[in-house]
Amino acid sequence: MQQFTTNTYWMCPECENANNQKVPVPELNFMAEKMSDMVVDDWVEIECDHCETAYSGHVFVNTGDVHFEIEEPRKFEFSGDMPMYEPDEEDYDPPDDPYSVSKEALGYLNGMVGSQSPINDPQFTNRLIFSGAVSSLEAYLGDTLINAVLGRSEVREQLLKSNKLLGELKFSAADLANDPESVAKRVIVVLRAVLYHNLNAVSALYKDAFGLDLIPSKSQRDILFPAMMLRHHCVHRNGQDKEGNKLGDFTDDYVRRVIEAIGEVIDHLEGKLTENFPF
DSSP: OOOEEEEEEEEOTTTOOEEEEEEEOOOOOTTOSSGGGGOEEEEEEEEOTTTOOEEEEEEEEOSSOEEEEEEESSOEEEEEOOOEEOOOTTOOOOOSOHHHHHHHHHHHHHHHTTOOOOTTOTTHHHHHHHHHHHHHHHHHHHHHHHHHHHHOHHHHHHHHHHOTTGGGOOOOHHHHHHOTTHHHHHHHHHHHTOOTTOHHHHHHHHHHHHSOOSSOSHHHHHHHHHHHHHHHHHHHHTTBOTTSOBOOOOOHHHHHHHHHHHHHHHHHHHHHHHHHSOO
16 A cells, blocks of 8 residues: 655754655545645654654645654644655556557446356356456556646646635745655645546546546436446445445446446547647
């Protein structure tokens, strides 16, 4: 699991060693509606690399920086850089062509609909296929938006100008002087934490970034919005509702209609983006 970390530079009060460390910190509250509400705090422990003295105190995590107030065994304060998810060994940049990746996956999944399932759970395989199709949509939406923010300054600027949450990000002249890419990096931190099956939130992001309707037709909305609710039951409850009843929604016809609707949305977005924002 990826850790949320900050790079810190602090002087040990005991031995005066200058520590340059990457310190795990609590994740921001990415579910908050306002940037100011994303701030979190917690108890933290650090250790000097030289004398191995252990210190403890409070850490306050903001979108742009991290502040440490150490209390024991000596009181002192210092700050850390903008918190970010630490890449793990399997972390990678978004693919250059999320469209082809997602369409290929949807094609394979569609061909698997109706495959054999366990006798006592006849829709098990269809649920896996359904969940995979939703994941393909999430991957396309996230990778496409992040690629646009990284590759097109006008998209990034429009998103910062129009989106309420991202518009609250603050950048100092020092930030920009030290790292001209600090704006894009901070936006990406927020975008990577978005739940891309939350179609209301993603619709707002795509409208703000590109001026596009995420899902163009009522028939597609009528299929996909309820499907995102069913996704939760598949991922977290193996197809059961809150009362423990096994759902029977995942017929061959239903799963194929969901895959078709997802493919139509991806085709719609890719066509509009290719037309208006060629890379």
